[in-house]
Amino acid sequence: MGRAWKFGDDIDTDVIIQGKYLVINEPEELAKHVFENLRPEFAKEVKKGDFVVAGENFGCGSSREHAPLALKATGIEAVIAKSYARIFFRNAINIGLRVLECKETDKIEDGDELEVDYEKGVIYNKTKGEEYPINPLPDFLKEILEKGGLVEFAKSLRERA
Amino acid sequence: MAQTLVEKIFSKASGKEVKAGEFVMANIDLAMIHDITAPLAIKAFREILGSDAKVWDKSKVIMAFDHQVPADSVHAAENHKMLRKFAEEQGILNYDVKGGIAHQIMVENHVEPGMLIVGADSHTCMYGALGAFATGIGSTDMGFVLAMGKLWFKVPESIRFNVHGKLEKHVYGKDIVLKLIGMVGADGANYKACIYSGEVVEKLGMSDRLTMCNMAIEMGGKAGIVEPDKTTLEYLKAMGRPYEGELLKSDEDAEFQEVELDVTGMEPQVAAPHRVDNVVGISEVEGTRVDQVFIGSCTNGRYEDLKIAAEILKGEKVASNVRLIVIPASHREYRRALKEGLIEIFVDAGALVEAPCCGPCMGGSFGLIASGEVSVSTSNRNFIGRQGSPEGKIYLVNPAVAAATAIYGEITDPRKIK
Numbered sequence: 001m002g003r004a005w006k007f008g009d010d011i012d013t014d015v016i017i018q019g020k021y022l023v024i025n026e027p028e029e030l031a032k033h034v035f036e037n038l039r040p041e042f043a044k045e046v047k048k049g050d051f052v053v054a055g056e057n058f059g060c061g062s063s064r065e066h067a068p069l070a071l072k073a074t075g076i077e078a079v080i081a082k083s084y085a086r087i088f089f090r091n092a093i094n095i096g097l098r099v100l101e102c103k104e105t106d107k108i109e110d111g112d113e114l115e116v117d118y119e120k121g122v123i124y125n126k127t128k129g130e131e132y133p134i135n136p137l138p139d140f141l142k143e144i145l146e147k148g149g150l151v152e153f154a155k156s157l158r159e160r161a
Numbered sequence: 162m163a164q165t166l167v168e169k170i171f172s173k174a175s176g177k178e179v180k181a182g183e184f185v186m187a188n189i190d191l192a193m194i195h196d197i198t199a200p201l202a203i204k205a206f207r208e209i210l211g212s213d214a215k216v217w218d219k220s221k222v223i224m225a226f227d228h229q230v231p232a233d234s235v236h237a238a239e240n241h242k243m244l245r246k247f248a249e250e251q252g253i254l255n256y257d258v259k260g261g262i263a264h265q266i267m268v269e270n271h272v273e274p275g276m277l278i279v280g281a282d283s284h285t286c287m288y289g290a291l292g293a294f295a296t297g298i299g300s301t302d303m304g305f306v307l308a309m310g311k312l313w314f315k316v317p318e319s320i321r322f323n324v325h326g327k328l329e330k331h332v333y334g335k336d337i338v339l340k341l342i343g344m345v346g347a348d349g350a351n352y353k354a355c356i357y358s359g360e361v362v363e364k365l366g367m368s369d370r371l372t373m374c375n376m377a378i379e380m381g382g383k384a385g386i387v388e389p390d391k392t393t394l395e396y397l398k399a400m401g402r403p404y405e406g407e408l409l410k411s412d413e414d415a416e417f418q419e420v421e422l423d424v425t426g427m428e429p430q431v432a433a434p435h436r437v438d439n440v441v442g443i444s445e446v447e448g449t450r451v452d453q454v455f456i457g458s459c460t461n462g463r464y465e466d467l468k469i470a471a472e473i474l475k476g477e478k479v480a481s482n483v484r485l486i487v488i489p490a491s492h493r494e495y496r497r498a499l500k501e502g503l504i505e506i507f508v509d510a511g512a513l514v515e516a517p518c519c520g521p522c523m524g525g526s527f528g529l530i531a532s533g534e535v536s537v538s539t540s541n542r543n544f545i546g547r548q549g550s551p552e553g554k555i556y557l558v559n560p561a562v563a564a565a566t567a568i569y570g571e572i573t574d575p576r577k578i579k
Contacts, residue, residue, distance in 0.1 A: 010347045010348070010436065012542075012544045014523075014524075014542065014544040014545065014546060014547050015544060015545055015546070018524065018546050018551075019523040019524040019525035019546075019547065020524060020525050022197045022228070022525055023197075023229065023234060023236035023237050023240060023525070024236070025200050025201060025204070025240075036551075037545050037546040037551035038545065038551075056348055057347055057348035057351065057381065060347055060348065060381065061283065061378075061542060061544060062282075062283050062523070062542075063198065063281060063282055063283040063285075063297040063298060063299050064197070064198065064299075065198065065201050065299040065300040065301060066201070068299075069201075083348065083351070085348065085351060085381060086351060086352050086381065086383055087283060087297055087298065087299060090298065090299060090302060091299035091300075091301065091302070094299060094301035094302060094305075095301055138184070138315075140184045140313065149301070150205075150301050150302065150304075150305050151205055151208045151209050151301065151304070151305075154209040154305050154308060154309060155209060157309065158209075158309075
């Protein structure tokens with residue numbers, strides 16, 4: 001279980017991690033600056049198992065993989081958004097950051113306590129006593145995730161060849 | 162089966178006839194990496210193939226340093242050093258700090274119609290102006306490409322933007338694409354290819370087409386594309402590499418989502434803070450006091466853009482409250498601007514002219530703005546903190562607006578002065 005950190009629509013990758021930090025390649029260092037210009041308290045107060053909850057088009061903008069890497073390194077359990085920008089979504093799957101698509105994020109408020117049952121595909125809002133369905137992933141992406149990300153998927157392709 | 166250009170390119174690259182919505186593993190014709198995203202890509206590449214890994218085809222990988230050029234910190238210098246060593250070991254072409262912005266280098270020297278190209282940068286979508294399918298990917302995806310020479314894709318549907326009417330003076334490709342982004346929104350083309358079409362686009366030169374394709378990502382587009390035509394072939398010839406291969410184009414009865422725009426009477430467009438889809442006509446923001454003007458970037462740093470700006474700045478001086486930064490997009494554009502006297506005009510006007518690179522565009526290097534300051538920029542993003550302080554404001558404009566604004570120190574409609 002973890003708390004929801006609520007954000008709006010079109011959260012861009014510059015806001016997730018600002019350009020000046022892209023010389024840093026270590027995820028733990030990047031994590032110290034996540035959402036620095038939007039919610040400066042986030043990086044200090046976020047706890048392992050928390051959730052980033054947002055609206056449409058999360059992760060729009062740059063292709064910087066530093067954005068999902070930094071989010072993952074904060075220890076969050078998952079991002080929950082109504083929709084994702086394409087490149088961010090791919091990057092997140094590739095590096096193993098959980099990105100859940102759920103159309104009902106408007107019902108989640110900042111500070112709500114959430115829990116996810118991945119098998120059932122359901123998000124439980126413990127604060128409100130509600131539950132919301134997660135949109136299932138295409139089979140092709142499930143295969144990459146089951147292998148443990150794109151690097152492991154690539155290794156398995158090489159073994160098959 | 163009637164196919165879009167996009168479906169044709171993916172059919173060629175995957176060796177089977179495909180349609181939008183299908184998942185394919187497609188062969189990559191070219192891969193571009195730069196100084197910001199390459200370090201993580203190389204890390205993923207080595208995780209896949211081991212420390213003695215070799216790229217799948219050294220003739221198809223191109224490296225350039227453009228985001229932090231020349232190295233502006235020890236961090237950046239270390240990244241550059243590591244990448245130089247990598248390029249040398251792998252035998253891949255590295256433009257290093259000498260070529261300019263990677264995207265401009267790619268279209269001038271490498272991109273051909275019908276190619277499937279990936280770049281570890283979101284503005285890779287620019288190359289579609291030459292009739293290729295080019296898209297930005299993350300570093301792990303790029304690591305996979307460097308190792309395997311292919312990548313998985315969902316073949317995207319295409320939106321065809323039909324642009325009609327007559328462009329006003331000082332209204333350019335930048336204004337058309339800003340208008341379209343404002344119309345469909347920041348995710349209006351998410352997962353889709355943006356094909357720019359219609360009589361206005363047919364008449365646009367390559368520089369304007371590149372600007373429009375460059376900004377497809379700002380509406381979520383997976384690629385920006387102009388179907389190849391005479392202008393495409395003339396451009397390739399002018400770049401010293403005439404193209405005589407097959408010219409793939411969409412079939413007439415292929416399926417598109419269609420968006421119509423009549424540009425007749427449209428004023429120069431401005432993306433106001435802090436969203437690229439927050440687009441207004443210039444009359445709504447005229448008179449806004451400005452601290453910095455940036456003319457450059459992969460979006461609007463070509464010779465044609467510099468010429469538009471120079472014609473307005475000729476014999477004028479930059480306003481006392483403004484610092485003007487001008488950065489040509491590539492070495493080739495820089496030389497041409499220098500030879501034709503544009504650089505002299507900028508210097509005489511009081512501009513700072515820097516060597517080809519991304520400059521202030523993404524706020525990771527020099528030319529930053531302070532809190533409360535306003536930047537007017539010909540680049541592609543105005544997100545919070547993009548060019549420095551999160552309390553700064555960025556307005557995105559065409560090069561004529563930028564030049565006029567630099568002279569008057571406030572957002573100025575160039576049609577009213579020249």
